[in-house]
Amino acid sequence: MVWEYISDYFNLRSVLLCSATFLIISWLLRRPSNMPPGPWSVPILGSLPYLVRAKYMSPMEPHRLFVAIARKYGNIFSLNVFGYNAVVLNTHEAIKEAFQNPLLNDRPSNKLGDDIEPGVASACGESWKQQRHFSLSTLRGFGVGKRSFEEQISLETKALLDEIKIRQDQPFDPQYLIVNAVSNVICA
Structure with a gap:
């Protein structure tokens, strides 16, 4: 008896219409101006x-x-x-x-970064600025941006191109060669 009374007022069409109206209104109110x-x-x-x-x-x-x-x-x-x-x-x-x-x-905050301890991959705000400053000054200390670093990159690029030329027209996966070239630059 009660179910028939409720079903007269809340049929599927009215529920869907109310839900759609609610979604549209909430979407319009949520949009940043x-x-x-x-x-x-x-x-x-x-x-x-x-x-x-x-x-x-x-x-x-x-x-x-x-x-x-x-x-x-x-x-x-x-x-x-x-x-x-x-x-x-x-x-x-x-x-x-x-x-x-x-x-x-700054980096935008993300859901993953809110749940874990801030690190290089998830830092934002002041900790991101501090880590960025530390990373750039450390890399400069290792020679990034200096002339000797460019020479090392040029040498590794030449070696990489020579290895690619050896392969001639045969298909191959260059990932191993590229990873080695980057590792050699970093280690130098």
Whole structure:
């Protein structure tokens, strides 16, 4: 008896309609207002339908697709894919200006980094700045950026090219040779 009374008011169609309305309203309220303009997006999928439609309407490489989007929205635009917002910088000048801004000299926080002790791979904020400074000063002490380091890289590059020439037209996996060349540079 009670179930019939409830089923009259809560049929499947009304539940789905309420759920869809709730998702759309929560998606609209969650969207940050300080993002640059960008293609339209839908809840959950974000701008992915727009990108797929644009890709298949005029097949082109992804970087050319971004150039086409930049013509419409400007050289700095935003995308939302699966709930993650991204800002795309589409010119060298925009990238250079962004990386000179001290507010952008940090890594974004990630879910994995919040759960483990900060290290080189997951550091952000002040610890990232300290580790970056330490790493760069240590590498400079080992000769990175100095003329002797360039000479060592040139020698290893020549040796790598000689090894590749020995293989002639035979297919091979270059990973072993490249890893050895990089290891030799580091060890030198």
